Amino acid sequence: MEEDLKTSAKGQILSIRDLPTLPRVLDEVSRLVQDPNTSIEAISKVISRDQVLSAKVLKMVNSPVYGFSGRISSVQHALVLLGFNVIRGVIISTSVFDMMVKTMEGLWEHSVGCSLATGLVARKAGLKDPDEYSVCGLLHDLGKVVAAVQLPELHKAVGETVRTMDMRWLEAEKAVLGFGHDRINAWLAQHWRLPVTIKEAMSYHHAPDRAQHYQQHAAAVHIGDFVVRVFEYGNGGDDQAVPLSPAALKILGLQLADLDSVMDGFAENLSEVSGVNFAPEDAGK
Amino acid sequence: MTSMALTLFPRTQRAFLLTPDPELAALFQSLWPGGEVEWTVFERGRRAMEVIFNEPPDLLVVDNRLEDIASTEVATIVKSENVYRQLPVILCLDEADLRQPWNWNEMEADDFLVRPVSPVQARERVHLTLCRASRAMDANPLTKLPGNTSIIQRIQDLIDRKDDFALSYCDLDYFKSFNDKYGFSRGDEVLMMTARVIVNTIRGFTGIRTFVGHVGGDDFVFITPASIAEEACRRVVDAFDGIVPHFYDEDDRDRGSIVSTDRQGEVRTFPLMALSIAVVFNTGGRLKHFGEASAIAMGLKKKAKENPKSCYVLDRRSE
Numbered sequence: 001m002e003e004d005l006k007t008s009a010k011g012q013i014l015s016i017r018d019l020p021t022l023p024r025v026l027d028e029v030s031r032l033v034q035d036p037n038t039s040i041e042a043i044s045k046v047i048s049r050d051q052v053l054s055a056k057v058l059k060m061v062n063s064p065v066y067g068f069s070g071r072i073s074s075v076q077h078a079l080v081l082l083g084f085n086v087i088r089g090v091i092i093s094t095s096v097f098d099m100m101v102k103t104m105e106g107l108w109e110h111s112v113g114c115s116l117a118t119g120l121v122a123r124k125a126g127l128k129d130p131d132e133y134s135v136c137g138l139l140h141d142l143g144k145v146v147a148a149v150q151l152p153e154l155h156k157a158v159g160e161t162v163r164t165m166d167m168r169w170l171e172a173e174k175a176v177l178g179f180g181h182d183r184i185n186a187w188l189a190q191h192w193r194l195p196v197t198i199k200e201a202m203s204y205h206h207a208p209d210r211a212q213h214y215q216q217h218a219a220a221v222h223i224g225d226f227v228v229r230v231f232e233y234g235n236g237g238d239d240q241a242v243p244l245s246p247a248a249l250k251i252l253g254l255q256l257a258d259l260d261s262v263m264d265g266f267a268e269n270l271s272e273v274s275g276v277n278f279a280p281e282d283a284g285k
Numbered sequence: 286m287t288s289m290a291l292t293l294f295p296r297t298q299r300a301f302l303l304t305p306d307p308e309l310a311a312l313f314q315s316l317w318p319g320g321e322v323e324w325t326v327f328e329r330g331r332r333a334m335e336v337i338f339n340e341p342p343d344l345l346v347v348d349n350r351l352e353d354i355a356s357t358e359v360a361t362i363v364k365s366e367n368v369y370r371q372l373p374v375i376l377c378l379d380e381a382d383l384r385q386p387w388n389w390n391e392m393e394a395d396d397f398l399v400r401p402v403s404p405v406q407a408r409e410r411v412h413l414t415l416c417r418a419s420r421a422m423d424a425n426p427l428t429k430l431p432g433n434t435s436i437i438q439r440i441q442d443l444i445d446r447k448d449d450f451a452l453s454y455c456d457l458d459y460f461k462s463f464n465d466k467y468g469f470s471r472g473d474e475v476l477m478m479t480a481r482v483i484v485n486t487i488r489g490f491t492g493i494r495t496f497v498g499h500v501g502g503d504d505f506v507f508i509t510p511a512s513i514a515e516e517a518c519r520r521v522v523d524a525f526d527g528i529v530p531h532f533y534d535e536d537d538r539d540r541g542s543i544v545s546t547d548r549q550g551e552v553r554t555f556p557l558m559a560l561s562i563a564v565v566f567n568t569g570g571r572l573k574h575f576g577e578a579s580a581i582a583m584g585l586k587k588k589a590k591e592n593p594k595s596c597y598v599l600d601r602r603s604e
Contacts (some may be wrong), residue, residue, distance in 0.1 A: 036491040067427075067477035071531050080524045081478065083485035128539070195531075 006178055012150045013184055014191050019149060021052035022108055023096045029053065033088045043087065044076040049273065051111040051138050052145065056090055057082060058135075059192040069193040073132045100148055103159075107145060109234025111138055112273045113266075118224030120265045125252040127216060136201035136217050137224045141236060143184030143202070144169070151177075162238045169237035170206060182206050209247040219248035227259070227266055295438060298322045298415055301337060303330050303359060304348035309377065309402065313346065316408045322415075330354035337363065341372050344415055346398075348377040357392055364393040373418040375410065377402065427473055428480035430499035436506055439496050440575040443508070447570040451514030453597070454563045454582040455483065455521070457503040458590060462545040462555040467533075475532050475558065476503060479525065483507055486520045511566050518562045518597035525560045526595050533557065561589035562597035 029046050032038045047053045054075050061078040062069050072078050079087055097104050118137025122130040148155045154177055161172035173180040182203055189199035201217035204210050205225060208218035226244045228234065249256065300322050302313050310326045317323075325342070327333035330351040337345065345363065347356040360374045376397040383399070396414050398407055423432040431439075443450050457479065464472035480499060487495045487507050496508040509517050530538045537543045538557075547553045563585035565578050572578055581600055589598040 040489070066481065068474040068532070071474065071478075072528075073531070077528050077531070080485060080528070081481045083481070083488060085488075 009151060009154070009177060009179075010187055013143075013146055013187055016146055016150050018095060019052050019056065019146065020095045020097045021050055022101070022104055025050040025053065026091070026094060026096060029091050033084070033091050036084065040076065040079045040084075044079050047079070048075045048115075048134070048138070049112050051108065051142055053091075053094065054135065054138055055142055055188075055192075056094065057087070058139075058194055058198070060086070060090065062193045062195070064193070070195050073135060073195040073198055075135065103148070103235075103237075104145070106235025107141060107237065110228060110236045111141055111234070113228035113231070113233040113270070114138070114140055114221065114224045116224075116269055116273050117227040117262065117266050118220050120262045120269075121220045121223045121227070121252070121254075124258055124262050124265075125216070125220065125254055127220070127252075132197060133201075133217060133220045133224075136198055136205075136221050139198060139202055140185070140205045140221045140225060141181060142188065143181030144237060146188060147173075147181060147184055159237070167238070168240045168242075172238075180206070206242075208245060208251055215251045219245075219251040222248040223252070223254075223259070223262070227262060230263070231266060231270065233270065293412055293416060294321060295442070298344060299342040300324050300344040300346065300411070301333060301342045302326045302346045302348075303333050303351055303356070304328070304346075304377065305352055306348060306350055309348060312402060312404060313407065316404060316411075322411060330356075330359050334359070334362065337372075338369070341369055344373050344375070344411065344418075346375045346377060346411075349379065349382060350377075357394075360392060360394050371418065371422045373414045375414055425499035425501065427476055428499045430480055430484070430497060430505075432498065433500060436496075436498035436500065437575050439498070439508065440578055444567060444570075444572050444575060444578075449511050449568050450566075451509050451511040452565045452567070452578050452582065453507050453509070453514060453518060454500075454565075454579075454586060455479075455505045455507070455560055456586065458559040458561055458593065458595075459555045460503040460558055462543060462547070462553075463533075463558055466543050466545040471532070475529065478528060478532065479503070479505065479560070482524045482528065483521055486524055487517060489520070490517065511568060514564050514566070515597070515599060518564060518599075521562070522560055522595040522597060529558050556593050559593060559595040561586060561592070561595070563589050564597060564599045566600055 025046060029043060029050075032043050032046060047057060057075060057078045058072065061072045061081050066081065072081065082090075115134045115138035118140075119130050119134035122133035127133065157176045158169065158172045161167055161176055162169055165172065165175075167175065170180045170182070182205065185202035186199065189202050197214045197217045200211040200214040201221045204215075204218035205221040208215050208222045211218040222242075222245055225236070226242050229236065229241050232239075297320060300313075302310060302324055304310055304326065305328050310324075314324050314326070322344075327336070330347070331353050345359075347359045349356040351359070356376055360376065363372055363374060364370045370393070373395040374393075376394050377400070378397050379400050395418065396410055398410060423434045424430065425432050440452060457475070460472065460475070463475065480497075483505055484497045487497050487509065490509065490513055493510060493513065498506045500506060507517065533543065542554050542556050544552060544554055563582045565572075565581045565585070567578065585598045585600055589596055
C-alpha cells in the first residue's frame with residue numbers, strides 16, 4: 001500500500017507542468033526582461049532570490065535540448081547560456097500562486113535565508129565556488145513547494161499533523177506520505193538532470209553523511225538550514241529547530257564555535273534579503 | 286512578386302522540371318518572369334538522371350505522369366545518395382495518389398503539389414521549399430548554427446556592399462586534448478556550450494545586425510559592427526572562461542589542468558580550454574574578397590594562440 005502511494009505520488013510530482021511562484025520577484029523580473037538593455041547580471045541577481053524561477057532556469061539549461069545536461073549549477077551561467085529570448089519566454093509563462101500564499105511567503109523567506117546562510121557556511125569552511133552552495137541552499141526545500149502544488153490534499157494533511165502532533169515537517173511527511181521532501185527533491189533533481197552537487201545537497205540536507213559524492217554541499221545546506229531557523233527567519237512549515245548534525249560540522253572541518261561568525265555574518269546581511277518582501281506590492285495598502 | 290523572389294535568394298535558382306505535360310511546363314516557366322528561378326524541362330525522366338548527377342540543380346520537381354520512370358523512383362534515387370539528398374524534391378501528384386497514406390520516411394520528398402496546380406500555390410511552395418532547403422542544408426548538425434556556405438556568402442555580401450564590419454574568428458585552445466581525455470561526446474558538450482555563449486553574447490547587443498556561424502569543429506565566427514567588436518570579444522571570453530571549468534571533472538577543475546597524450550604520443554599536462562579570437566576589420570572597403578579576410582584572420586590567430594589563456598587579437602592595420 002505504502003509503495004503504491006509512493007509510486008503514484010512520484011508520478012504526480014514529476015508530471016508537474018506549471019510551477020507557480022510568488023508575485024513580487026516575478027513582477028520585478030518581468031519589468032527587467034521588458035528592457036532589452038537589461039544586463040544578465042541584473043536579471044540573475046533577482047532570479048537568485050526566487051527558488052522557483054531559479055529551479056526553472058536550471059532545469060531548462062540542463063535539459064537535453066541544450067546538450068550539456070548536469071553541467072550548469074549557477075543561475076548566472078544558466079542565463080548566459082539560455083539567452084534573453086528564452087529567459088523572457090520562461091518569465092512570461094510563469095504563473096503565481098493564487099492559494100496558500102501566506103504559507104508560501106514563509107517558505108520563500110526560509111529558502112532565501114537558507115541560501116544566504118549556506119553561502120556563508122561555505123565561505124567559512126573555505127570551500128571553492130561558494131555561490132554554488134548558495135544555489136543548493138535556495139533549492140533545498142523545493143520539494144515542499146512542488147508537493148503543495150501537485151499533492152495538495154496530502155500537503156494539507158502534513159500541515160495538520162505538524163500542528164496537532166507538534167511534529168517537525170519532515171517527520172509529519174514521513175508519517176503521512178511515507179517519505180519526506182528530501183526524497184521528492186531527489187526525484188526532481190534526477191528528473192531535471194540537475195548537477196550532482198545540487199542533487200545531493202537537495203536530497204541529503206537532513207543527513208549529509210549519507211550523500212555519496214558531495215557531502216560538503218549537503219553539510220553546508222544542513223548548517224545553513226539550522227542557522228536560518230535559529231534566527232526564526234521565514235518558515236519551513238514548522239517552528240521547530242533542526243537538530244544540528246555533528247557529522248555536518250565534521251564534514252566541513254568546522255567547530256561549533258565557528259558558527260558564531262556565520263551567525264554574525266547572517267545577521268549583518270539579513271537586511272539585504274529580508275528587504276525582499278514576497279507579498280504582492282499592494283498587499284500592505 | 287518578382288522583387289520578393291529577388292530578396293529571397295542571393296542568386297538565380299536553377300530548377301529542373303521532369304514532366305511530359307507541356308501545360309505544366311508552361312505554367313512553371315511563366316511564374317518567374319524576372320528569371321529568378323530558371324527552369325530546365327525534361328520530358329523523359331531517365332535522361333534527366335545523368336544531368337541531375339552531373340549538374341545538380343537547386344530544386345527538382347517531378348511529375349507523376351512521367352512515362353519512362355515512376356516519379357517516386359526518381360526521388361528515391363536522388364535521396365538515397367548522401368551527396369545529392371540535400372537537393373529538395375517536390376512531387377506533382379493527382380488527388381487519387383493520396384488515397385493511401387504514404388510512408389514519408391521511405392519516400393523522402395520535401396513537398397508535393399496536387400493537380401490541378403494553382404499557379405500562386407506553385408510559386409509559393411517552390412519559394413518555401415528552396416528557402417527551407419538552404420536553411421537546413423548548411424546548418425551545423427550539432428549546433429544548428431549556419432555553416433560555411435552561409436558564412437562565406439554573408440562575408441562576401443558585406444564586402445561587395447562595401448559595408449564596414451568586424452569579422453571575428455574564434456577557436457578553442459586545448460580542445461583536442463580535452464576530447465582525447467574525456468571522449469567526443471563530452472567534447473560536443475563544450476561545442477554546444479561555446480555556441481550558446483557566442484550567440485547569446487552577440488545577440489545581447491540589441492538593435493544591431495550581427496551574424497554567428499559555425500565553421501566546423503571548434504571554429505566559430507561572428508560578425509559585428511566594428512565599433513562593438515572589442516567589447517563583444519571581451520564579453521564572449523569572460524562568459525566562456527567562467528563556464529568552461531564546469532565541463533571538467535572535479536579533480537581536473539581543482540588542478541586547473543588535465544593530463545593527456547599530445548600529438549607526438551607523449552603524456553603531457555594541458556591547461557583548461559581557452560578561447561582565442563582574431564578580429565579582422567573591413568573599413569573603407571579595403572577587403573575585396575572573403576579569402577583575404579580569412580587569410581588575415583589565420584595570421585592573427587597564431588598570435589592569439591601564443592597566449593595559453595583566452596584572449597583576442599585585433600587587426601590594427603586597418604586603423
